[in-house]
Amino acid sequence: MIKGAIYSIKQALRQGFRNKGMTLASVFSITAMMLILALFFFLSVNVSYLTENIKDQFGTIEVFLKDDTTSTQAANMIDSFKDMPGVETAGYISKEKAMEEFKARWGDKAYMLDGLSENPLPNSIRIILSDLETGDFIATTAASLPGVEDVRFYREEVSKVIKISNGIQNGALVVIIFLVIISVVVVSNTIKLTVMARQDEIRNMRYVGATNWFIRGPMFFEGIIIGCIAAIISIVLSSLIYTRLCDALGTQAFQLFTASLVEPKFLITNIIWIFLALGISIGAFGSILSMRRYLKA
Amino acid sequence: MIDFKNVSKVYADIVALKNATLHIDQGDFVFVVGPTGSGKSTFIKLIIKEIEPDEGEIIVDGKNLSKMSNRDVAMLRRDIGMVFQDFKLLENKTVFENVSFAMEVVHSTKRAINRQVPQMLSVMGIDDKAKNYPSELSAGEQQRVAIARAIINNPRILIADEPTGNLDPDTAWEIMQLIELVNKRGTTVVMVTHAKDIVNRMNKRVVAIDQGEIIRDSREGEYGFDD
Numbered sequence: 001m002i003k004g005a006i007y008s009i010k011q012a013l014r015q016g017f018r019n020k021g022m023t024l025a026s027v028f029s030i031t032a033m034m035l036i037l038a039l040f041f042f043l044s045v046n047v048s049y050l051t052e053n054i055k056d057q058f059g060t061i062e063v064f065l066k067d068d069t070t071s072t073q074a075a076n077m078i079d080s081f082k083d084m085p086g087v088e089t090a091g092y093i094s095k096e097k098a099m100e101e102f103k104a105r106w107g108d109k110a111y112m113l114d115g116l117s118e119n120p121l122p123n124s125i126r127i128i129l130s131d132l133e134t135g136d137f138i139a140t141t142a143a144s145l146p147g148v149e150d151v152r153f154y155r156e157e158v159s160k161v162i163k164i165s166n167g168i169q170n171g172a173l174v175v176i177i178f179l180v181i182i183s184v185v186v187v188s189n190t191i192k193l194t195v196m197a198r199q200d201e202i203r204n205m206r207y208v209g210a211t212n213w214f215i216r217g218p219m220f221f222e223g224i225i226i227g228c229i230a231a232i233i234s235i236v237l238s239s240l241i242y243t244r245l246c247d248a249l250g251t252q253a254f255q256l257f258t259a260s261l262v263e264p265k266f267l268i269t270n271i272i273w274i275f276l277a278l279g280i281s282i283g284a285f286g287s288i289l290s291m292r293r294y295l296k297a
Numbered sequence: 298m299i300d301f302k303n304v305s306k307v308y309a310d311i312v313a314l315k316n317a318t319l320h321i322d323q324g325d326f327v328f329v330v331g332p333t334g335s336g337k338s339t340f341i342k343l344i345i346k347e348i349e350p351d352e353g354e355i356i357v358d359g360k361n362l363s364k365m366s367n368r369d370v371a372m373l374r375r376d377i378g379m380v381f382q383d384f385k386l387l388e389n390k391t392v393f394e395n396v397s398f399a400m401e402v403v404h405s406t407k408r409a410i411n412r413q414v415p416q417m418l419s420v421m422g423i424d425d426k427a428k429n430y431p432s433e434l435s436a437g438e439q440q441r442v443a444i445a446r447a448i449i450n451n452p453r454i455l456i457a458d459e460p461t462g463n464l465d466p467d468t469a470w471e472i473m474q475l476i477e478l479v480n481k482r483g484t485t486v487v488m489v490t491h492a493k494d495i496v497n498r499m500n501k502r503v504v505a506i507d508q509g510e511i512i513r514d515s516r517e518g519e520y521g522f523d524d
Contacts, residue, residue: 003404201387207345208399208450209375212367 086134187286227283
């Protein structure tokens with residue numbers, strides 16, 4: 001079994017080298033396909049990451065309290081919010097804590113806030129929602145309570161972002177599936193040409209008693225090798241592109257939502273395994289498809 | 298060794314083989330003769346299970362061909378050497394590689410290949426051509442390579458389909474002597490041929506087929522057709 005696999009891999013390498021032109025063309029096509037695929041993958045992951053961030057940041061209701069609202073009143077309000085459906089949690093945010101958060105969000109420019117003679121931020125109650133749909137009711141209820149100055153809830157904006165995000169992710173998924181199918185067809189065509197070029201050899205193999213897998217093994221591995229090489233090249237290239245993109249945009253990207261791009265290290269570590277598995281699968285499936293059609297027993 | 302029991306094969310409307318019954322013993326040397334299109338090639342294709350009979354039963358080396366899986370067919374063919382009129386050598390492989398290739402298929406070790414292939418080329422009288430490509434050889438030399446490849450794995454049966462068809466009479470006779478040598482080592486030989494002189498000179502068993510029917514089976518026969 002192992003001996004057979006080693007023989008097949010050797011033959012696959014020899015065959016791939018002999019048909020350099022075709023092998024390179026296939027590797028190039030699949031690499032291009034996988035690169036586009038990587039970009040859509042990056043887009044999809046980042047959109048998903050951004051959406052989660054937005055949900056975290058805006059799936060909340062900020063209830064600003066009047067300066068004269070007592071802590072007992074605030075505690076009562078918190079208890080009543082906690083009992084409402086769709087509320088994950090509710091907590092008191094003092095004006096000091098609010099300032100700390102504000103400074104943290106401003107990062108290295110936070111020193112600008114040091115010039116303020118007095119903290120202008122109000123005390124507030126932060127309600128984190130488990131279900132955005134209930135937000136409107138809670139926000140309206142909160143606004144009508146005595147001791148409440150203002151209520152901030154961006155339901156429509158969040159819903160819009162989620163809708164756009166889902167659209168982008170579904171679109172990316174369709175493109176990814178389409179590209180995978182094209183890649184399988186490219187490998188399948190390469191193997192088909194291999195089968196055609198080796199017709200005499202294959203017939204002779206059959207005459208001297210080669211088993212089906214002895215004949216198919218090298219072609220199966222040829223497909224896998226092509227898929228693997230394309231995967232490795234596209235991993236390297238897409239990682240470089242993404243790292244450069246992150247360097248260029250830095251933390252400035254999406255500052256509106258105080259979210260940045262997904263860490264290159266995290267994404268690249270994941271893409272290595274995903275793309276290697278994808279390359280191997282594309283190669284194996286393309287080979288099998290071609291062999292089933294052109295290399296019947 | 299080879300048994301045909303009421304075997305028939307029809308292609309569209311053409312009867313290639315009709316109710317053929319035949320027994321070939323281990324070690325036999327059988328010429329299969331007949332006019333073009335008489336069914337000789339069908340007979341050979343049926344033995345190596347390249348095609349299936351429409352009716353009847355074929356038993357080769359004790360195995361019923363109708364009950365074989367793809368893997369069993371591969372194993373069967375390891376016991377059958379094949380030689381063709383057009384040699385069917387691989388043009389991009391050297392003489393050595395053309396022969397060693399047959400051993401690789403049956404998973405022989407590199408050591409066994411390096412020992413047996415030169416020996417076989419020597420028996421065939423082409424040991425000095427090991428590194429040559431088929432296109433650099435004469436027709437006779439190419440057929441010697443083909444025979445070497447066919448018998449390198451010690452098959453129990455050698456099927457030869459017009460092996461002298463592309464050769465001049467002297468070379469054809471040399472090839473026949475090699476095939477007879479193979480037969481003397483105990484290999485059953487089934488040879489399809491149009492070479493009247495060779496059949497008459499060899500004085501072996503002759504099975505004559507015409508229009509898909511076995512019309513003659515003689516122990517020490519002659520060619521018997523006018524072509």
